[in-house]
Amino acid sequence: xxxxxxxxxxFITSLNIVMxxxxxxxxxxxxxxxxxxxxxxxxxxxxxxxxxxxxxxAYSEVGKxxxxxxxxxxFGVAPGAILFTLLEFSLFDKNQAIYEISAQWYEWLILxxxxxxxxxxxxxxxxxxxxxxxxxxxxxxxxxxxxxxWASFGLMLEFPQHQELFRILFSTKNLLILAIFISGLxxxxxxxxxxxxxxxxxxxxxxxxVFLLIVIFLLSFFTIYGLALSIFTYIVLNTVFxxxxxxx
Numbered sequence: 511x512x513x514x515x516x517x518x519x520x521f522i523t524s525l526n527i528v529m530x531x532x533x534x535x536x537x538x539x540x541x542x543x544x545x546x547x548x549x550x551x552x553x554x555x556x557x558x559x560x561x562x563x564x565x566x567x568a569y570s571e572v573g574k575x576x577x578x579x580x581x582x583x584x585f586g587v588a589p590g591a592i593l594f595t596l597l598e599f600s601l602f603d604k605n606q607a608i609y610e611i612s613a614q615w616y617e618w619l620i621l622x623x624x625x626x627x628x629x630x631x632x633x634x635x636x637x638x639x640x641x642x643x644x645x646x647x648x649x650x651x652x653x654x655x656x657x658x659x660w661a662s663f664g665l666m667l668e669f670p671q672h673q674e675l676f677r678i679l680f681s682t683k684n685l686l687i688l689a690i691f692i693s694g695l696x697x698x699x700x701x702x703x704x705x706x707x708x709x710x711x712x713x714x715x716x717x718x719x720v721f722l723l724i725v726i727f728l729l730s731f732f733t734i735y736g737l738a739l740s741i742f743t744y745i746v747l748n749t750v751f752x753x754x755x756x757x758x
Contacts, residue, residue, distance in 0.1 A: 515566055515568065516566065516568040516570070517568075518562050518566060518568065519559045519560075519562040519563040519566065519568050519573055520559075520570075520572065520573050520576055522555055522558050522559040522562055523555070523556075523559045523573065523576050523577050523580045524576070524580075525555050526552045526555040526556055526559065526580040526581075526583075526584055527579070527580045527583050527584070529548045529549070529551045529552035529555060529584060530548070530549070530552050530580065530583035530584025530585070530587065530588045531583060531588075532544075532548045533545040533546075533548035533549045533552065533584065533588035533591070533592075533661075534583070534587050534588045534591045536548065537588060537591035537592045537594070537595050537664070538591050538594070538595065539605070540595055540605030542592055542595060542596070542663070542664035542667055543664055543665060543667055543668050544664075545588060545591065545592055545661070545664050546592070546660075546661035546662065546663070546664030546665035547661075547665070548588070549584060549585070549588055549589065549592075549657050549658065549660070549661035549664075550658065550661055550665075552580075552584035552585070552588075552657070553584075553585075553654050553657060553658055553661075556577075556580070556581065556584070556585075556654055559573075559577060560577075574639070575639075578635045578638075578639055581631070581635060581653050581654065582628065582631055582632050582635060582653070584657055585631060585653040585654050585656055585657030585658075586627060586628035586631030586632060586635075586653060586656070586657070587628045588657065588660075589627050589628075589656060589657050589659075589660035589661070590624045590625060590626075590627035590628045591624070592660045592661070592663065592664050593623075593624040593627055593660060593685065593689055594621060594624035596663065596680055596685055597620055597621050597623070597624060597682060597685055597686075598611070598621070599680065600680055600681055600682040600685060601613070601617055601620065601621070601682055620682060620686060623686055623689050623690070624689065626689050626690065626693040627656065627660070627689060627692070627693060629693075630693035630694070630696045630697055631653045631656060631693075631696055633696075633697050634650055634651075634653055634696040634697050635653060637649070637697070645701075646704065646758060647701050647702060647703050647704055647758040648701070648702040648703070648704055649698075649699050649700070649701065649702070650695060650696050650697055650698050650699065650700060650702065651692065651695040651696045651702060651745065652702065652704075653696060655741050655744060656692055656695075656696060658737060658741060659692065659737075659738055659741040661737075662734060662735075662737040662738040662741070663679075663680070663738065665734045665737070666734055666735065666738075668734065669733075669734065695745065700748060700749070700752055701748065701751075701752060701758060702744070702745075702748040703717055703718065703721075703748065703751070703758045704758075705718060705721075705722075717747070717751065717756065717758070720747075721743070721744065721747060724740070724743050725740045725743070728740050728743070
């Protein structure tokens with residue numbers, strides 16, 4: 511029974527991989543809303559497997575490596591597939607099978623920029639897994655935050671009344687700039703606070719409480735758009751804290 515219980519976190523992580531794989535399939539097929547939903551579910555499973563491991567005291571090296579592999583699928587490959595399809599829409603106004611794409615060489619380069627997301631995500635995870643530092647914060651943008659950002663773009667398509675915003679946000683130029691920017695953020699050494707807490711004391715967690723209040727406000731007033739705004743808020747807050755030398 512103990513051996514079975516010890517596998518509960520790994521089972522949850524395996525479900526995370528399933529969600530990420532489904533998100534990738536749906537994104538490639540042009541169904542970005544469903545791809546976004548599966549990535550959001552994967553992020554919840556990513557939280558639950560860590561929670562289950564702590565609750566059951568079921569830590570293992572296999573579980574650690576499996577978690578990283580799940581993250582690269584759900585928050586690296588799947589978001590890259592979403593970006594690829596968004597670039598297809600911006601360049602050709604349609605989604606099509608890759609072998610049917612007729613594009614100029616520079617358009618292929620633009621499409622292949624989607625590969626930056628999984629590649630830099632993998633580099634980030636490799637750095638994280640081999641780091642010897644026991645710092646209570648992240649270095650660079652956590653890969654689940656990257657996944658949720660691109661998932662939010664897919665989910666935004668559920669609200670077609672904002673077509674003008676889509677034309678601006680999802681232009682080829684803006685998507686390319688964002689892909690490079692977010693990929694770089696995943697591998698830089700900028701300290702970024704974790705949402706994991708050891709206690710509920712305000713003096714130890716005040717910046718987390720500030721961020722959570724902002725997130726609640728953004729989600730309440732901007733619905734799915736608030737998810738993307740929350741990720742950008744996280745980036746801005748950490749940048750400001752770094753400039754003002756706020757310690758986590």
